[in-house]
Every structure is written in structure tokens, then in C-alpha cells.
Amino acid sequence: EVSRGRRSGNYEPPIWNFNYVQSSSSQYTAGRRSGNYEANMWDFDYIQSSSSQFTEDRYLERASELVVQVKKLLEEELTEPIQQLELIDDLQNMGVSYHFEDEIKQILKSMYDDRVKKYNSKDSKNVRDLYSTALEFRLSRQHGFTISQEVFDCFKNNKGGFEASLAEDTRGLLQLYEASFMLMEGEETLEQAKEFATSFLLKKLEDDTKHGILVDENLSLSVFHALELPIHWRTQRHNARWFIDAYEKRSNRNSVVLELAKVDFNIVQATYQQEIKHISRWWEQTRLAEKLPFARDRLVENFLWTVGWLREPQYGYARIMCTKLFIFITYVDDIFDVYGTLEELQLFRDVIRRWDIEAMGQLPNYMQMCFLAIDNFINEMAYDVLKEQEFVIIPHLRKMWADLCTSYCQEAEWYYNKYMPTMDEYINNACISISTPLILSNTYFVVTNPIEEEVVQNFYKNPDVVRYSAMILRLADDLGTSEFEAERGDVPKAIECYMNESGASREEAREHVKFMIWEAWKKINKELLSNASFPQFFLRNAADLGRAGQFMYQHGDGFGVNPHHHKEDVSTLFFEPL
Numbered sequence: 096e097v098s099r100g101r102r103s104g105n106y107e108p109p110i111w112n113f114n115y116v117q118s119s120s121s122q123y124t125a126g127r128r129s130g131n132y133e134a135n136m137w138d139f140d141y142i143q144s145s146s147s148q149f150t151e152d153r154y155l156e157r158a159s160e161l162v163v164q165v166k167k168l169l170e171e172e173l174t175e176p177i178q179q180l181e182l183i184d185d186l187q188n189m190g191v192s193y194h195f196e197d198e199i200k201q202i203l204k205s206m207y208d209d210r211v212k213k214y215n216s217k218d219s220k221n222v223r224d225l226y227s228t229a230l231e232f233r234l235s236r237q238h239g240f241t242i243s244q245e246v247f248d249c250f251k252n253n254k255g256g257f258e259a260s261l262a263e264d265t266r267g268l269l270q271l272y273e274a275s276f277m278l279m280e281g282e283e284t285l286e287q288a289k290e291f292a293t294s295f296l297l298k299k300l301e302d303d304t305k306h307g308i309l310v311d312e313n314l315s316l317s318v319f320h321a322l323e324l325p326i327h328w329r330t331q332r333h334n335a336r337w338f339i340d341a342y343e344k345r346s347n348r349n350s351v352v353l354e355l356a357k358v359d360f361n362i363v364q365a366t367y368q369q370e371i372k373h374i375s376r377w378w379e380q381t382r383l384a385e386k387l388p389f390a391r392d393r394l395v396e397n398f399l400w401t402v403g404w405l406r407e408p409q410y411g412y413a414r415i416m417c418t419k420l421f422i423f424i425t426y427v428d429d430i431f432d433v434y435g436t437l438e439e440l441q442l443f444r445d446v447i448r449r450w451d452i453e454a455m456g457q458l459p460n461y462m463q464m465c466f467l468a469i470d471n472f473i474n475e476m477a478y479d480v481l482k483e484q485e486f487v488i489i490p491h492l493r494k495m496w497a498d499l500c501t502s503y504c505q506e507a508e509w510y511y512n513k514y515m516p517t518m519d520e521y522i523n524n525a526c527i528s529i530s531t532p533l534i535l536s537n538t539y540f541v542v543t544n545p546i547e548e549e550v551v552q553n554f555y556k557n558p559d560v561v562r563y564s565a566m567i568l569r570l571a572d573d574l575g576t577s578e579f580e581a582e583r584g585d586v587p588k589a590i591e592c593y594m595n596e597s598g599a600s601r602e603e604a605r606e607h608v609k610f611m612i613w614e615a616w617k618k619i620n621k622e623l624l625s626n627a628s629f630p631q632f633f634l635r636n637a638a639d640l641g642r643a644g645q646f647m648y649q650h651g652d653g654f655g656v657n658p659h660h661h662k663e664d665v666s667t668l669f670f671e672p673l
């Protein structure tokens with residue numbers, strides 16, 4: 096088959112194979128109930144209840160005790176607002192804030208109301224230190240409070256720039272840097288803040304490296320980590336382990352908070368592990384990896400994608416279904432990008448557009464296998480939803496798949512016809528081919544009860560929140576994968592389109608794509624604060640899907656060509672307890 100002029104992705108076999116996954120275990124997994132995992136444990140209603148049915152009671156009990164103690168700490172024992180803000184930030188970064196959502200919202204709301212009162216009372220400007228102002232700004236915006244960038248005006252000189260004396264305040268500069276990523280279009284102070292803080296933080300790292308003296312090693316590590324990716328661009332679960340390790344090194348760490356972070360990390364890991372084992376058994380029996388060996392067989396890495404936006408334990412069913420979705424998207428993407436002839440691809444697109452099961456016979460066997468497996472999958476999802484809430488999602492699932500394959504086929508036709516699309520032509524198609532509309536709509540269907548028809552109709556209005564989420568994932572993907580794709584043979588991607596249009600070098604084009612990601616985040620930040628057409632959880636998923644792309648491709652193609660980039664992440668998240 097490959098000899099018939101078909102391209103190959105030369106993708107390595109999976110690092111985590113079936114036997115490894117099935118042999119994994121965790122002391123946190125409930126032994127007595129392990130036998131009935133294959134019963135109806137995985138359908139929508141059962142799994143939605145709570146994934147704690149997988150966990151040993153003694154660990155659940157300890158975690159519950161610790162949650163009560165941390166709530167008391169957060170609401171009663173911490174007397175200074177800055178202490179509460181620091182603990183909120185630590186709980187979020189270590190992945191345990193989902194236990195304290197109401198308390199966190201209440202604390203941030205009362206701080207926001209106080210600030211508005213003070214501002215309206217024209218009190219003398221309550222000039223606070225940069226550190227606490229920036230931390231409160233970021234957390235408030237993150238939780239939907241439209242705090243103004245003007246809170247930073249008191250740190251500017253009479254020329255409108257930030258005071259040079261702030262350069263000595265590394266902790267404050269780090270928080271100013273983190274806060275600046277919450278910006279929306281037109282917020283010049285935050286644009287300035289990002290440039291100002293970045294320049295001094297980079298200088299701080301250079302000085303540390305040059306002189307070899309780390310005044311505060313933890314602070315230097317935090318600065319380095321932030322300059323790699325700011326907190327606002329990081330997915331919580333993927334980064335929890337780093338923050339727990341960093342918290343443990345701190346002299347001011349709270350032992351109760353640390354113990355909760357560790358025991359919760361291990362409970363969630365045990366839950367994820369059971370889900371991966373279940374999906375792995377399903378994947379093995381499809382035999383698609385055997386039948387379509389040219390495609391990326393990345394079951395565990397596809398699960399790693401889904402914990403980027405479906406992190407809380409109770410979303411087990413959704414993680415299972417979205418991992419299956421990601422597997423099929425990857426396989427269809429590789430059919431269009433790597434293996435199919437143009438004639439086969441156009442036929443496949445037309446059959447998918449009509450969802451014409453009867454026309455299956457016209458397809459080559461590898462496409463028949465893929466189409467029928469996807470048909471089984473969307474019927475399974477649609478039946479689960481219909482059983483739960485009498486809402487028929489089949490037409491929407493088929494439409495989203497048809498749109499995806501149409502965009503894939505457009506890319507294939509550009510490739511085979513050696514056509515170089517303009518940047519606009521490429522981006523308008525690539526915001527669909529990156530599969531974000533399909534992923535976000537499917538996620539909505541598997542986590543929402545009741546599904547609202549009005550929200551579903553909003554999917555079809557090419558909403559900005561979906562477009563800019565797709566833009567971030569698409570551009571992160573192109574930064575990570577397009578050089579290898581160009582070598583193998585694929586449609587020109589954002590970098591190549593920009594080089595062609597502007598005459599820029601590859602490095603200049605890469606910098607421009609990074610700038611486009613920065614611009615897309617301004618749009619998403621506005622959507623997160625003001626979009627009323629979609630539920631908050633949908634908006635969070637949209638932002639997190641972009642973040643998952645920035646995580647996955649941070650060091651190149653960490654999914655297809657170089658899954659070893661995330662070998663450590665997979666081990667610590669799914670297989671090795673803290």
C-alpha cells in the first residue's frame with residue numbers, strides 16, 4: 096500500500112501499549128468494587144454521579160477532612176486579604192480549587208465590592224504594593240469580575256510609563272507579568288505591563304545565571320516557569336504536579352494544604368487510570384490501530400488532551416467520550432493528511448456529508464472501517480444523551496463531522512494542486528480543520544443536562560469564542576507540527592502562508608504566529624468576561640482547549656512525532672502516585 100505513492104507519517108508505535116495500561120494499578124483505587132467496572136459503570140448517569148466510586152474510602156475520608164480544614168483556613172483563619180488571595184492562587188495551581196468554588200467566588204466578590212466602594216468614595220488613592228494589586232487583578236478577572244486596568248495607574252510615572260523603581264520588586268513584577276495576560280483589546284496599560292515586566296524578569300534570570308547566586312531559588316524557578324508560559328495560558332491539571340513540587344519547597348507552605356494537594360492528586364490519578372484502562376479495552380477491540388497502521392495510535396496522549404479541559408473527577412464519562420472523539424479525529428486527519436489519494440478523500444467527504452451508510456461499498460476498506468467505527472461512536476453518544484434527556488443530537492454530530500471532513504478535503508485539494516492559500520483563506524478553513532467546533536460541541540453534549548436548543552443553534556453562527564479558541568489551538572499546532580508536516584508533504588500551514596505573503600523568514604513568520612496567538616487571547620479574554628450566548632463552563636472549555644494546544648506543542652510536536660516530550664507528564668498524571 097505504502098509503495099503505491101502513498102505518503103507515510105512514520106509515526107512511532109505507542110509508548111503506552113495495551114498491556115502496560117492494563118497492568119497499571121494504584122493503591123488509591125477501590126479494590127472491592129474493581130470487578131464491576133465493565134458493568135454499566137461508564138454510561139452517562141452512573142459516571143456523572145461521582146468518580147469516587149473508584150477510590151478507597153480511607154483516602155476519600157482523609158481528603159474530606161482536609162477539605163474542611165482548608166475551608167476553615169480560607170474563610171476564618173486567614174485575616175489578611177493578601178493571604179486569602181495567595182491561598183486561592185495556590186489551590187488553583189495545584190488543581191484542588193474545585194473543592195472551594197463557592198468560597199473562592201464569595202471572597203473575590205467581597206474584595207471586588209470593597210474596591211468599588213473605595214473607588215467611588217474618592218478615598219485617597221489606596222496605593223497598595225504591586226504584588227497584591229496584580230494578584231487580585233488577575234484572580235478577579237479570571238473569576239469574571241471586570242476590574243479595570245486603571246488599578247495599575249498608581250504605579251506609573253508622570254510620563255505614563257511604569258516606575259523604574261519597580262525593577263527591584265521581582266515578586267511584584269512576576270505578578271504584574273501574570274496579570275498582563277488577562278488583557279483585552281485596547282488595554283494599553285496591560286500591553287505596557289507585559290513588556291515592562293518581561294524585560295526586567297528576563298534581566299533577573301540573566302543576572303541569576305551570570306552570578307550563579309540565587310537569592311531566592313523558588314522565586315527564580317517561578318520566574319523561569321512563567322516566562323515559558325504564563326499561568327493564564329496553562330491548563331490546571333497538566334501543571335498541578337509542577338506547582339505541588341514548587342509549593343513543597345516553600346518555607347511558608349501550609350502542611351494541611353500540601354497534604355490535601357497530594358492526596359487529591361493521587362485520587363484523581365486513580366480515577367483517570369480506571370478511565371484509561373476502560374478506553375484501552377474498547378480501543379483494542381476495534382482493531383483500528385491494526386487496520387490503519389499509518390495513523391497516530393496515541394490513546395494515552397489523546398486522554399492527556401482531554402484532561403486539559405475536563406479535569407474534575409466527576410467528568411469521567413465526558414473524558415471517555417472525548418478521548419474516543421480525539422482518537423477518531425486524529426485517524427481521519429491522518430487519512431486526509433497522509434494516506435488517502437485525492438479521489439478517495441473526495442469520495443469519503445461526500446459519503447460523510449450525506450452520512451450515506453449504503454454507499455459504504457464505494458469506499459476502500461480502511462475508510463469503511465473508519466466510517467463505521469465513527470458511526471458506532473456517534474450513535475453510542477447520541478443514545479446515551481437520548482436515554483438521559485430525550486434530546487436528539489445525531490444531526491448535529493453528523494453536521495460537525497461533515498464540516499470537519501469538508502475542511503480536511505479543502506486542504507488536501509490545495510496540497511494535491513500545489514496551491515498556496517492566502518493567510519485569510521488558510522485561517523478561515525483551518526479554524527474548522529483544527530477540529531475545535533467538533534470538540535467543543537461534543538463536549539457540550541456530554542456534560543450538559545439539560546441541553547438547550549438555543550445554545551446548540553449558537554454553534555452554527557460561527558461564534559467568536561469558538562473561532563478564537565480554534566485560532567489558538569491551530570496556531571500552537573502549526574508552530575509545533577508544520578515543519579515535519581512540510582517534510583512529509585501536507586498543505587502549507589500558517590507559517591508557510593505568512594512567509595509566502597510577506598517574504599518573511601521562517602523565524603520571523605514564527606514570531607508573527609506567536610503574535611497572532613497573543614492577539615487571539617485578547618479576544619478570548621473578552622469572551623470569557625462578556626459572552627452571554629454560552630454557559631460559563633463552555634467558555635472555560637474553549638479557553639482550556641487552546642491552552643491544551645499550547646501545552647501539547649510547547650516543545651514541538653509533543654503528540655505525533657515526539658510523544659516522548661510528555662512521557663514524564665503522562666507518568667506523573669496517570670501512573671505514578673505522588
Ligand SMILES: CC1(C)[C@@H]2CC[C@@]1(C)[C@@H](OP(=O)([O-])OP(=O)([O-])[O-])C2
Binds near residue numbers: 421654
Ligand atoms: C486533534 C488535533 C489537535 C487536530 C487533529 C489531530 C490533532 C492532534 C492535531 O494533529 P495535526 O496533524 O497537527 O493536525 P493538522 O495540522 O493536520 O490540522 C490537529
Ligand SMILES: [Mg+2]
Binds near residue numbers: 428429432
Ligand atoms: Mg495532520
Ligand SMILES: [Mg+2]
Binds near residue numbers: 428431432503528
Ligand atoms: Mg490535517
Ligand SMILES: [Mg+2]
Binds near residue numbers: 572573576577580
Ligand atoms: Mg499540524
